Amino acid sequence: MNTSTRMTGVLSPVVTPFKADLSPDAAKLVSICKWLLSQDVGLAVFGTNSEANSLSVGEKIELMNALADAGIPGQRMMPGTGCCSITDTVELTRHAMKIGAGGVLMLPPFYYKGVSDDGLFASYSEVIQRVGDSRLRIYVYHIPPVSNVPITLPLIERLLKAYPGTIAGVKDSSGDWSNTSAMLERFQPQGFDVFAGSESFLLATLRAGGAGCITAMGNANPGPIAKLAREWQNSDADAQQEKINLVRQTYSKFPMIPALKAAIAHFSGDAGWATVRPPLVKLTEEQSSGLVQALDGIGFTMPGLK
Structure with a gap:
């Protein structure tokens, strides 16, 4: 091969x-x-x-x-x-x-x-x-x-x-x-x-x-x-894996694709990123706020995205 x-x-x-x-x-x-x-x-x-x-x-x-x-x-x-x-x-x-x-x-x-x-x-x-x-x-x-x-x-x-x-x-x-x-x-x-x-x-x-x-x-x-x-x-690989798992657990409380896009919209400062194609539906304002609050709670950022 x-x-x-x-x-x-x-x-x-x-x-x-x-x-x-x-x-x-x-x-x-x-x-x-x-x-x-x-x-x-x-x-x-x-x-x-x-x-x-x-x-x-x-x-x-x-x-x-x-x-x-x-x-x-x-x-x-x-x-x-x-x-x-x-x-x-x-x-x-x-x-x-x-x-x-x-x-x-x-x-x-x-x-x-x-x-x-x-x-x-x-x-x-x-x-x-x-x-x-x-x-x-x-x-x-x-x-x-x-x-x-x-x-x-x-x-x-x-x-x-x-x-x-x-x-x-x-x-x-x-x-x-x-x-x-x-x-x-x-x-x-x-x-x-x-x-x-x-x-x-x-x-x-x-x-x-x-x-x-x-x-x-x-x-x-x-x-x-x-x-x-x-x-x-x-x-420290096991500790790294645990930290990564925590991030996934936080996102998994929300519909995954809309949540990913909502996070990118938040951390990039570009609200347009939240847009999804039907039949998917973007997160509500309440859901988006809840996601951001949960991510802030675990110290999550997306460095260099902007």
């Missing part, structure tokens, strides 16, 4: 800023991506917390172009390209390769439920063959609480055998450490990179040989999470 473009550490499913008319705000996206990179966090744009499934293929392509035109390094990007339609997935994945993305995070087609591993293998296989790019590195996205279409261990094994230079890793957002551990034990020795779907599992993942995490909280708490990823072998 070609490991020259191996992605490790912490990546953020970057929140997507919207203008008042609900169109994507490319300038703001560039700005926050540059801030995240300054915090040593990579960019999993168009992930779950990016409101990716509220964006069209055309909008995603325009935003990828804006990031590339702004000089954002492609190798630090892992765009989400998995859609229900094979042709949409192929179009987005090809464009990710065009801008030099280090990999793509690919949901399975998630509308039909109860599909077989045979069907999912055929879907991933079709995409790989249609894209036809030797640079392609796919990180399969296992998020059964949302998709209800799991990426099973036998499916990963089959994909790895068929496409060992292309199937690069997984984001495991099952929230089940036993599943993540099984992936690590079974596939990590083959050079298959396992990313936890939450920084709560970051230390455990790294200690077991995993690649890192791709996490919503990378948007809000990137510096400390990236610091743990760098210093996980230090004696």
Whole structure:
């Protein structure tokens, strides 16, 4: 397997800023991506917390172009390209390769439920063959609480055998450490990179040989999470993990995507950041005040955001 473009550490499913008319705000996206990179966090744009499934293929392509035109390094990007339609997935994945993305995070087609591993293998296989790019590195996205279409261990094994230079890793957002551990034990020795779907599992993942995490909280708490990823072998790593967990616990009292955006709006001084696309609803003034008060109570800040 070609490991020259191996992605490790912490990546953020970057929140997507919207203008008042609900169109994507490319300038703001560039700005926050540059801030995240300054915090040593990579960019999993168009992930779950990016409101990716509220964006069209055309909008995603325009935003990828804006990031590339702004000089954002492609190798630090892992765009989400998995859609229900094979042709949409192929179009987005090809464009990710065009801008030099280090990999793509690919949901399975998630509308039909109860599909077989045979069907999912055929879907991933079709995409790989249609894209036809030797640079392609796919990180399969296992998020059964949302998709209800799991990426099973036998499916990963089959994909790895068929496409060992292309199937690069997984984001495991099952929230089940036993599943993540099984992936690590079974596939990590083959050079298959396992990313936890939450920084709560970051230390455990790294200690077991995993690649890192791709996490919503990378948007809000990137510096400390990236610091743990760098210093996980230090004696204070458990204490660092506990502090990171406290921040997540504070945000988790509120709807996650609106809470992330409300915090960015507060700490950046730009109220427009609070805007979400329907069907999501932004936090109420009472909720926003409660979030800020709770964050102040634990000494939380977002240094360098403004």
